[in-house]
Amino acid sequence: MQRDLLLIRVVFIILLAAIAAVINPLSNVGFLADAGLDPVGLRVASAVFGALIGGLIVFFETRAREASLKTLIGGSVGLAIGVIGAFLVGMLISSQETATVPGEVKTFLTISLAFLLGYIGLMVGAAKGEFIELSALGGVFGEAEEYRDYKILDTSVIIDGRIADVAETGFLTGTIVIPQFILAELQQVADSPDSSKRQRGRRGLDMLQKLRNNNALDIQIVENDYPKVKEVDLKLIELGQELGGVVVTNDFNLNKVSELRGVSVLNINELANALKPVVLPGEAMRVFILKEGKEYNQGVAYLDDGTMVVVDNARKLIGKTADIAVTSVLQTTAGKMIFGRLWDENQELPDADNIHDTRSENMRKQAGNVRTETVAEKS
The missing domain is CATH 3.40.50.1010 (5'-nuclease)
Structure with a gap:
């Protein structure tokens, strides 16, 4: 994309230089003619002049691309108001018929006012354009801003x-x-x-x-x-x-x-x-005890999302699945930690649908196979 834009800009400058060389706008400039330039030299000077104009246009285009839409709208409105104001004041100056002010001075004042008011309008409009609410304009601007x-x-x-x-x-x-x-x-x-x-x-x-x-x-x-x-x-x-x-x-x-x-x-x-599951104290969970905890006789399990579950008196169950009761939940800057204890054998477990089974699908299948084999051996 950047290469394409660069190519277009170079072609534009070359085209403008070629047009200037053909039209030769500097052929009637007095000081160039007095300098003794031949027709070929004048065309070369015109081509250079056209290339400079093209370079200025490209520079203005690159700066305008970096400006926000609000700045462009504000600058355009300010420039239009300035030029219109200069035109009206210029008409008043030209309508004054007085011999004390030569016609050349009136023309100079009119052109100067056009540049002055146009420049002021452009700069003020661009500076204040950031306060424009595009959504209030409706139509294309409003929809683009809204969606x-x-x-x-x-x-x-x-x-x-x-x-x-x-x-x-x-x-x-x-x-x-x-x-x-x-x-x-x-x-x-x-x-x-x-x-x-x-x-x-x-x-x-x-x-x-x-x-x-x-x-x-x-x-x-x-x-x-x-x-x-x-x-x-x-x-x-x-x-x-x-x-x-x-x-x-x-x-x-x-x-x-x-x-x-x-x-x-x-x-x-x-x-x-x-999106981590909400676990409340007193709820039942089914976890796989993975390793030993830091404190005495603790076991550590992990939920699928990486949440650590610390279980008291679960060291002997490392490598096995255990049903636990949640005792507390600690929220830290690093995440959530769940503390629990082994489910009391004398306490009835809730229905399977009400137990948070934190094991993966494969682990649940393996545990089911182990239980099936154990029952078969006992029978």
């Missing part, structure tokens, strides 16, 4: 991969924006000599392909870049401010910096924490 919904993906959330699963459920709406500098970073990670980084990078590229294969998603790859900004995280924040979008990440530091800069953030880790 704009950009989700800008971070490198970490792409490599993590859960964003693809969330997207498949239909909870991720709007336009998914993937910046070109994020793709470049993923490519760099995928080409890393470090095997672990290379694997992470390739996983990220696979996740992107999975997102692109989802026909329900509107995915856009944007070329916006900020050469003066070196860090990718800061580029994401700049892009979020420019598009008015939401940065999707699971990077804690990027989350905090984005919030400080006024950019909205969707954190996949926060979503995962919010």
Whole structure:
């Protein structure tokens, strides 16, 4: 895209220079004729003049592309008001028939007023354009402002991969924006000599392909870049401010910096924490005791989402499934911890539907097979 724009600009400047060389607008300029330039020299000078004009136009175009829509609207309105005001004042000056003011002075004053009022209107309008409410204008501006919904993906959330699963459920709406500098970073990670980084990078590229294969998603790859900004995280924040979008990440530091800069953030880790099952004290759970705890005679189990379950007097059950009663739930900055005790044998267990079975499907099948074999041996 950038190369195409550069090619168009170069062709435009060359075309303008060629037109100027053919028309030769400098052929009647007195000081050039007095300088002794031949017709070929005058055409070359005209071509250079046309190229300079084209360069100025391209420079103005690149600056205008970086400006926001509000700034462009405000500047255009201010310029129009300034030019109209200068035209009206110029008519008043020209209508004054007095011998004390020569006609050349009137013409100069009229042109000067046009430049002065036009410039003032342009600058004031551009400065005040940020206060324009586009939604109040209705029509195209109102709809674009109202329905704009950009989700800008971070490198970490792409490599993590859960964003693809969330997207498949239909909870991720709007336009998914993937910046070109994020793709470049993923490519760099995928080409890393470090095997672990290379694997992470390739996983990220696979996740992107999975997102692109989802026909329900509107995915856009944007070329916006900020050469003066070196860090990718800061580029994401700049892009979020420019598009008015939401940065999707699971990077804690990027989350905090984005919030400080006024950019909205969707954190996949926060979503995962919010979706963790709610467990209340006194409820029954079925867990697989995986290892020994820090305290005496404790056993440790884990839920499918990684939540740690600490069970008292469960050291002897390491490698086995146990029914426990939840005694307390501790919420920490690192996540949630569940404490429990072994279910009292004299206490009746609730129905199977009311027990939180935290084991995976394969583990439940294996446990069922073991129980079946045990019953068969006893019989």
